[in-house]
Amino acid sequence: MILQKNKFNIQELAAILAKENISLWENIDPIKKQQISQAIAPNNTINCIIYPETQTQLSDVVACCAKNNWVILPCGSGSKLHWGGLLKVDPTTHDEGIIVVSCDRLNGLIEHAVGDLTVTVEPGMKYTDLQATLAKTGQFLPIDPAYPEAATIGGIVATADTGSLRQRYRGVRDMLLGISFVRSDGKVAKAGGRVVKNVAGYDLMKLFTGSYGTLGIISQVTFRVYPIQEASGTVVLVGEKNNIAQATKTLLSSALTPVAIDLVSVNLVKELGLGKGVGLIVRFQTIIDSVEEQASKLLEVGNSLGLNSIRYDGNEAELWNKLKQKIWQSQENKEIICKIGVMPNKVVETLEQPVLENGLGLIHGGSGLGELRFNYVTIETILELRQWCESTGGFLTVLVAPLEMKQKLDVWGYNQNGLEIMRRIKQKFDPQNILNSYSFVGGI
Numbered sequence: 001m002i003l004q005k006n007k008f009n010i011q012e013l014a015a016i017l018a019k020e021n022i023s024l025w026e027n028i029d030p031i032k033k034q035q036i037s038q039a040i041a042p043n044n045t046i047n048c049i050i051y052p053e054t055q056t057q058l059s060d061v062v063a064c065c066a067k068n069n070w071v072i073l074p075c076g077s078g079s080k081l082h083w084g085g086l087l088k089v090d091p092t093t094h095d096e097g098i099i100v101v102s103c104d105r106l107n108g109l110i111e112h113a114v115g116d117l118t119v120t121v122e123p124g125m126k127y128t129d130l131q132a133t134l135a136k137t138g139q140f141l142p143i144d145p146a147y148p149e150a151a152t153i154g155g156i157v158a159t160a161d162t163g164s165l166r167q168r169y170r171g172v173r174d175m176l177l178g179i180s181f182v183r184s185d186g187k188v189a190k191a192g193g194r195v196v197k198n199v200a201g202y203d204l205m206k207l208f209t210g211s212y213g214t215l216g217i218i219s220q221v222t223f224r225v226y227p228i229q230e231a232s233g234t235v236v237l238v239g240e241k242n243n244i245a246q247a248t249k250t251l252l253s254s255a256l257t258p259v260a261i262d263l264v265s266v267n268l269v270k271e272l273g274l275g276k277g278v279g280l281i282v283r284f285q286t287i288i289d290s291v292e293e294q295a296s297k298l299l300e301v302g303n304s305l306g307l308n309s310i311r312y313d314g315n316e317a318e319l320w321n322k323l324k325q326k327i328w329q330s331q332e333n334k335e336i337i338c339k340i341g342v343m344p345n346k347v348v349e350t351l352e353q354p355v356l357e358n359g360l361g362l363i364h365g366g367s368g369l370g371e372l373r374f375n376y377v378t379i380e381t382i383l384e385l386r387q388w389c390e391s392t393g394g395f396l397t398v399l400v401a402p403l404e405m406k407q408k409l410d411v412w413g414y415n416q417n418g419l420e421i422m423r424r425i426k427q428k429f430d431p432q433n434i435l436n437s438y439s440f441v442g443g444i
Contacts, residue, residue, distance in 0.1 A: 012068070013050060013099075016060045021051040021105070036100055038082035038333060039073060039439075042403065044089050049100035055122075055180070055188060055219045058106065062217060063186025065099055071434050073100045074213035076124055076152030080159050082333070083399045084212055085411050085439040094434070101217065103154050109133060110220060118177060120222040123154025139225045142169035142259075144320075146328040154218045160210030164283070164320065167366045168259035169226070176205035178222035181215075184430040188219065207425070213436045214444060215429040229285040234316040235298045237282075238275040239307035245348040247280055248365050250301050252344070256294050259285045262323065263370075265351045265361035271326055272319070275308050278351055280365070283320070327362055327371050336374045337400035338382070344368045346392040353388060355381050368394065379409050386413050412441040 013022055025046045028036075036046060047070075052058040065072050071089050075081050089098060107124035114137045121130060127141075127148050134140050144163025145151045151161070157179075162171045169175065178192030181204075191204035208215060237247055248263065260283040264272070269279040282298055284291045295311055302309030312319055327337065340363070342350050347363045347370075355377065363370030372385075386396040390413075398411040419442045426433070426444045438444070 010048060012064050013048070013061065016057055016064060017050055017052065021053065022048055023050075024048045032078060034333070035078035035081050036073070036075075038403065039075075039087055040098065041086040041088045041407065044087070045097045047097040047099055049102055051102050051105045053105045055106070055182070058101070058103070058217060058219055059182050059186050059188050061099075061101060061186075062182045062184065065101075065434060066185050066432060069093075069095045069432065069434070070097060070099045071437050072217075073098055073436060074158075074217045075100060075102050075104075076155040077104055077126070077150045078102075079147040079150035079152075080155050080161065083159055084397070085441075085443075086403070086406055087436050088438040090433075090437070094437075103217065103219075104152070106154075106219065107152075112137070114139070117225050117227075118222055119225050120178070120220060121153055122220055123152060123157075123218045125153050127151045127153060127156060134225055135228065138228050140228050141175070141223055141225050143172060143175070144260075144324070146324065148324070153221060157209055157218060157221055158211060158213050163324070164260040164262050164364060166364055166369070167261050168257070168285075171209070173206045173209035175223045176209065176221060177224055178220075179205050179208055179218060180220040181208065182217045182219055184216065184432060184435055189216070190220075192222065212440055214426060214440045215435065217435070229287075231288040231291045232283065232285045232316060233291040233295045234312040234319060235282045235284075235295050235302070235309070236274055236312050237280040237298075237302040237307045237309050238269055239277040239302075239305070241278045241348050241352055243305040243307055244278045244280050245345075247301055247305055247307060248348070249345070251280075251282065251298060252366060254297075256297060257284070257286070258282045258294070260320075261365035263347050263351060263363050263365050264323070265356050265359070267356065268323075268326060268360040268362060271360070272322060277308070278348060281319075281323070283316070323362065326360060327373050331375065334375065334402060335400060336377050336382070336398065336402075336405070338372045338374075338385070339397045339399050340370055340372060340385075340389050340394060341396075342368045342389055342392045342394035346394075350388070350392070353385065355385055371399075379405060382409065414441045 052061050071094050073087055103124040106122040108122045110120040112119045142165045144165045145156050145161040160172050180190040183189055262281045264279040284294045299309045347368055351361045359372055359374040361372045389396045
């Protein structure tokens with residue numbers, strides 16, 4: 001159980017924010033309480049959750065926390081708050097109590113430069129709201145995150161959550177043009193800008209992408225955006241693992257230009273109703289003639305290898321949404337979801353590991369990055385699987401797991417020579433260690 005303070009003096013915060021933007025722990029909605037509890041180690045105190053509505057308020061709040069030595073848990077809607085390590089408070093260095101700082105109400109559109117193909121937004125803007133705004137001008141942000149209905153832009157950047165469209169458009173950090181953030185002392189800093197050709201300042205966009213709120217709290221981001229393509233088509237190949245591996249190799253070495261290449265495990269193929277065997281799901285998006293031609297060529301490859309090869313005739317957007325849901329849907333916080341990386345030539349072999357007889361696997365064919373989902377798995381099995389991934393030059397991170405498992409396991413599993421420089425960066429950006437403390441790689 002998470003301990004609660006009976007009394008907490010909120011006068012300093014109340015001088016910054018309106019009363020309705022401060023909620024004491026005992027008054028927080030039970031669902032929100034559950035989200036927050038999954039991000040914090042047991043036996044830590046949560047004082048309140050606060051909702052700044054402007055960058056100035058966010059700056060003042062962080063400065064107040066720094067002055068009082070209060071630990072901060074940054075968040076947006078909370079959909080990914082349970083990813084990664086658990087926040088801890090060291091009572092020997094910090095005053096007791098955690099302040100949850102939500103950017104959910106920092107959700108405005110700052111600028112959409114349609115002709116320049118850029119957009120600047122606040123971190124609390126919902127992913128779906130941004131896509132709806134961009135769609136009015138025939139544009140979109142090519143990110144395919146988990147929990148798309150709830151995900152906020154700040155949370156997507158903080159967790160580097162790109163999805164299947166990485167094959168064509170690369171990662172979140174490659175789409176970022178500029179960023180503003182509130183430092184741990186409350187001061188606002190920025191890097192980059194609002195135009196595509198911009199080299200101003202340090203490349204903090206890459207540093208903050210995937211930093212899980214440990215270096216600062218994002219207050220604005222600028223992305224490059226892309227035109228919505230005229231047509232979209234999906235090809236599904238299912239069959240024996242060696243033939244799927246050969247089809248993937250042929251596809252990656254060809255002149256075809258898919259936007260997504262996902263390899264899926266036997267169980268996931270079955271749950272999607274696509275047949276029996278390992279699956280290769282490929283999406284093309286461009287002009288109609290090109291989609292048809294590329295899909296036909298991939299079908300020829302599949303047929304030549306004796307695979308069950310089909311052009312998906314149903315609602316292909318629904319298929320891709322279902323693919324995400326099978327991995328990310330919650331079952332009362334009992335599931336274990338791991339992010340993995342392996343060499344692309346080891347993807348199919350990874351999906352055939354015995355542990356996945358009781359799980360689901362999805363790995364992007366071009367990058368070797370993906371997710372594994374289990375309804376139950378032991379810590380020993382996780383460590384064996386991590387060892388396998390590392391033997392291929394990859395990694396395994398436990399994103400989602402019950403609290404008791406996260407307490408016993410190094411969820412990040414990283415012990416390479418980058419740790420020292422990461423610690424030095426954390427020390428420079430957050431010398432008081434008040435931002436999501438001890439939750440990141442190496443206990444940073």
